[in-house]
Amino acid sequence: MQCCIGQCENRTEPEEGEQECDNDSAQSTRHSRINGWSSPLHLFQIFAWLVSFYFVVMTFGIFVPLLPYQWKPAGYICISLAMCYHAVVHIATISVDPADLNVRIKKSYRNPIPAFDRSKHEHVIENLHCHLCSVDVGAKSKHCRYCNKCIAGFDHHCNVLNNCVGQRNYWLFINTVTSALLTLLFLLAVLLYIFIQYFQEPHILRTDPHFSRVNDSDTWLLFLPFASVHTTGPSLVAIVGVTTLLSLLCTTMLLDLLCFHIYLRFCACRPATAVGKHMSTYEYNVWQRQKLEAMESSTGGNRQTDSQQQPVTAEQVLLQEQHSTLPIPNPLDSSIGLTDLHNQLPQMLNSNDLTPMSRASM
Numbered sequence: 001m002q003c004c005i006g007q008c009e010n011r012t013e014p015e016e017g018e019q020e021c022d023n024d025s026a027q028s029t030r031h032s033r034i035n036g037w038s039s040p041l042h043l044f045q046i047f048a049w050l051v052s053f054y055f056v057v058m059t060f061g062i063f064v065p066l067l068p069y070q071w072k073p074a075g076y077i078c079i080s081l082a083m084c085y086h087a088v089v090h091i092a093t094i095s096v097d098p099a100d101l102n103v104r105i106k107k108s109y110r111n112p113i114p115a116f117d118r119s120k121h122e123h124v125i126e127n128l129h130c131h132l133c134s135v136d137v138g139a140k141s142k143h144c145r146y147c148n149k150c151i152a153g154f155d156h157h158c159n160v161l162n163n164c165v166g167q168r169n170y171w172l173f174i175n176t177v178t179s180a181l182l183t184l185l186f187l188l189a190v191l192l193y194i195f196i197q198y199f200q201e202p203h204i205l206r207t208d209p210h211f212s213r214v215n216d217s218d219t220w221l222l223f224l225p226f227a228s229v230h231t232t233g234p235s236l237v238a239i240v241g242v243t244t245l246l247s248l249l250c251t252t253m254l255l256d257l258l259c260f261h262i263y264l265r266f267c268a269c270r271p272a273t274a275v276g277k278h279m280s281t282y283e284y285n286v287w288q289r290q291k292l293e294a295m296e297s298s299t300g301g302n303r304q305t306d307s308q309q310q311p312v313t314a315e316q317v318l319l320q321e322q323h324s325t326l327p328i329p330n331p332l333d334s335s336i337g338l339t340d341l342h343n344q345l346p347q348m349l350n351s352n353d354l355t356p357m358s359r360a361s362m
């Protein structure tokens with residue numbers, strides 16, 4: 001851990017740096033990845049595509065066709081526009097090569113990157129020169145261990161996009177998150193409407209002409225207007241429920257991610273080590289880890305000081321208790337203890353906030 005924050009700073013993602021530090025000597029040469037389409041594809045990337053495909057099929061195959069006749073055009077247009085915009089910026093974010101300008105100019109991705117030799121250099125990047133990419137890089141560039149190249153304005157490596165997010169595709173990334181969030185909010189509005197109307201006025205959901213040929217009111221049609229798969233009312237409610245839960249889960253994660261990046265752009269407090277006007281996810285993670293380590297070392301130091309002040313032997317303990325003229329304080333009655341706890345609690349909560357680590361890997 002200390003190796004990555006201190007000695008290996010400015011080289012790779014902090015949360016994975018320690019492993020890389022230990023394995024540098026054993027790391028074999030390998031090629032750099034160009035963008036999110038480069039192999040290997042990440043499991044999260046494939047899962048995200050499958051979930052997106054599920055939402056598209058369910059939205060246009062089941063939910064929008066159930067809307068009243070006058071609402072269908074708005075449902076198709078709004079959700080289609082949001083989905084198309086999301087698809088464009090999503091593909092663009094994956095396709096952009098976020099590498100540092102000098103890496104893109106001087107480096108051929110067909111040449112393998114050699115293993116880092118710690119006997120020659122202490123850090124991968126020293127004096128704004130990357131020893132692996134063999135080029136000079138910008139002040140905010142980091143060498144990503146997954147992409148195996150220096151990223152301009154490194155923010156984080158996104159496993160869902162399978163690409164680094166940096167200066168060249170940061171706003172595309174924000175647009176990807178925002179458009180996905182907007183699409184899900186449209187979908188949730190449709191799902192909520194269907195759920196309410198199913199129990200209140202279900203005939204409103206049966207305005208499609210295909211329902212005129214269905215006599216049973218508990219029979220519902222899916223994948224209209226091109227197909228008409230028959231199902232029962234409880235099955236339709238189950239589909240709506242599962243999709244709503246999945247949508248809420250995705251919405252919560254995306255909203256959390258978007259709020260975090262808004263915080264990074266506009267937060268007043270920032271570490272002194274942050275480069276540039278805005279703090280990146282990488283800088284935030286390093287900052288939080290340094291605060292956590294400082295707190296742990298401080299706590300360890302206090303424990304050591306306390307232990308030095310404690311009696312060493314049983315005789316000393318007995319002697320101290322016999323000569324003590326003050327009652328032994330009860331921590332629960334001590335206002336000092338509660339005040340200390342009150343003062344330390346915000347720091348503890350803040351220092352232990354490791355959520356951005358997971359955000360960084362999304």
Ligand SMILES: [Zn+2]
Nearest residue numbers: 130133143150
């Ligand atoms: Zn590099």
Ligand SMILES: [Zn+2]
Nearest residue numbers: 144147157164
């Ligand atoms: Zn990367």
